[in-house]
Amino acid sequence: MHPVSSTTDDRPDGSPRPDAIRAQHVSVTYASGTEAVKDVSLTVPEGEFFGFLGPNGAGKTTTIKALVTLLDPTGGTVTVNGFDVRRDRRALRASVGYMAQETSVDLELTARENIRFACEAYGVPRAERAARIDELLDLVDLAAVADDQAKTYSGGMKKRLDVATALVHRPPLVFLDEPTTGLDPKARNRLWEYFREINDAGTTVFLTTQYLEEADQLCDRLAVIDDGHIVAEGTPAELKARVGGDVLDVDLIDDDESSRDRAVRVVRESGLLDGEGSVSRTETGVSVTSLHARRVGTDLLVALRDAGVAVEGFEVHSPTLDDVFLAITGTPASERATSADGESEPSEGPTDQKVGR
Numbered sequence: 001m002h003p004v005s006s007t008t009d010d011r012p013d014g015s016p017r018p019d020a021i022r023a024q025h026v027s028v029t030y031a032s033g034t035e036a037v038k039d040v041s042l043t044v045p046e047g048e049f050f051g052f053l054g055p056n057g058a059g060k061t062t063t064i065k066a067l068v069t070l071l072d073p074t075g076g077t078v079t080v081n082g083f084d085v086r087r088d089r090r091a092l093r094a095s096v097g098y099m100a101q102e103t104s105v106d107l108e109l110t111a112r113e114n115i116r117f118a119c120e121a122y123g124v125p126r127a128e129r130a131a132r133i134d135e136l137l138d139l140v141d142l143a144a145v146a147d148d149q150a151k152t153y154s155g156g157m158k159k160r161l162d163v164a165t166a167l168v169h170r171p172p173l174v175f176l177d178e179p180t181t182g183l184d185p186k187a188r189n190r191l192w193e194y195f196r197e198i199n200d201a202g203t204t205v206f207l208t209t210q211y212l213e214e215a216d217q218l219c220d221r222l223a224v225i226d227d228g229h230i231v232a233e234g235t236p237a238e239l240k241a242r243v244g245g246d247v248l249d250v251d252l253i254d255d256d257e258s259s260r261d262r263a264v265r266v267v268r269e270s271g272l273l274d275g276e277g278s279v280s281r282t283e284t285g286v287s288v289t290s291l292h293a294r295r296v297g298t299d300l301l302v303a304l305r306d307a308g309v310a311v312e313g314f315e316v317h318s319p320t321l322d323d324v325f326l327a328i329t330g331t332p333a334s335e336r337a338t339s340a341d342g343e344s345e346p347s348e349g350p351t352d353q354k355v356g357r
């Protein structure tokens with residue numbers, strides 16, 4: 001796999017930005033034998049908002065853990081903020097913030113107390129703590145409830161508190177592991193604002209997500225991981241351009257597997273796509289990507305009807321990152337979910353612990 005190349009602008013004086021993350025041929029095999037990460041190479045320059053996108057179980061969390069020294073890679077080399085993941089573990093950990101998927105908030109404590117605890121754990125000088133706590137409470141809009149116990153907070157508020165605790169030591173690089181999973185759209189949008197603010201202030205962000213829209217909204221550049229391999233990389237616009245054409249999504253009344261397969265055959269055999277484009281099953285029907293999707297859409301619907309395939313609805317649109325995933329892997333992201341058992345320990349891995357603590 002080729003390393004993910006940088007497209008971020010150089011500095012004003014023309015010198016290239018140093019790399020915040022440099023990972024070469026990284027692999028992680030768990031003791032169970034699961035090869036969770038296979039030959040992953042990526043480079044993230046300072047200041048970038050980088051997205052690591054992939055379905056459930058693709059290897060996102062394992063990659064982050066290898067980057068922040070919570071797991072030892074089975075193979076490959078990693079430097080983060082110039083620190084080697086094997087040789088400079090302590091310095092590396094002190095130089096990054098990490099918001100894990102599971103909350104680290106102590107529900108019995110208030111927001112202020114949670115942040116103060118994180119300041120102590122990260123060694124923020126005593127004299128600076130009060131101001132730092134107020135600054136972070138403001139950043140994540142929790143000042144008004146700062147002295148309420150965290151158990152009274154909504155899911156979104158707890159996530160915001162997690163963001164604040166990951167930032168207490170002002171790390172130049174922050175890892176956000178699926179930070180908005182399970183949140184409603186309003187809470188998600190609010191978190192996006194903070195992530196943008198953090199990045200605008202100069203912090204490099206490495207975000208993992210299953211939400212293609214999230215990656216599209218926030219990220220300068222993306223890598224898509226599937227089954228431990230990086231399968232695509234580029235800016236959101238570049239990835240969408242890879243789809244090559246517009247997308248016709250057709251929902252079927254009978255959307256069982258054989259009906260969807262039949263619809264795929266009908267589209268392929270219709271000859272309407274002039275030998276280009278692609279057609280794949282979706283969860284509820286079929287998706288046709290073609291340079292001619294807009295022009296031949298109606299004819300395709302007629303062909304389906306004539307073949308006895310009942311159509312419930314359809315839509316033609318410009319490609320989204322969902323379409324990118326489908327085009328790259330041939331399967332919708334949602335159909336590729338595998339269960340992350342999370343049971344056995346990695347072959348060389350130390351136990352999980354919060355970075356910097």
Ligand SMILES: Nc1ncnc2c1ncn2[C@@H]1O[C@H](COP(=O)(O)OP(=O)(O)OP(=O)(O)O)[C@@H](O)[C@H]1O
Pocket residue numbers: 030031032034035036054055056057058059060061062063210338339340341342343344345346
């Ligand atoms: N501790 C572990 N022991 C054994 N296998 C594991 C362990 N943790 C994860 N895996 C497996 O490694 C693979 C990658 O999992 P990982 O959690 O890195 O994926 P992910 O992309 O972060 O997914 P999710 O969105 O579910 O967090 C999966 O097959 C998962 O079942």
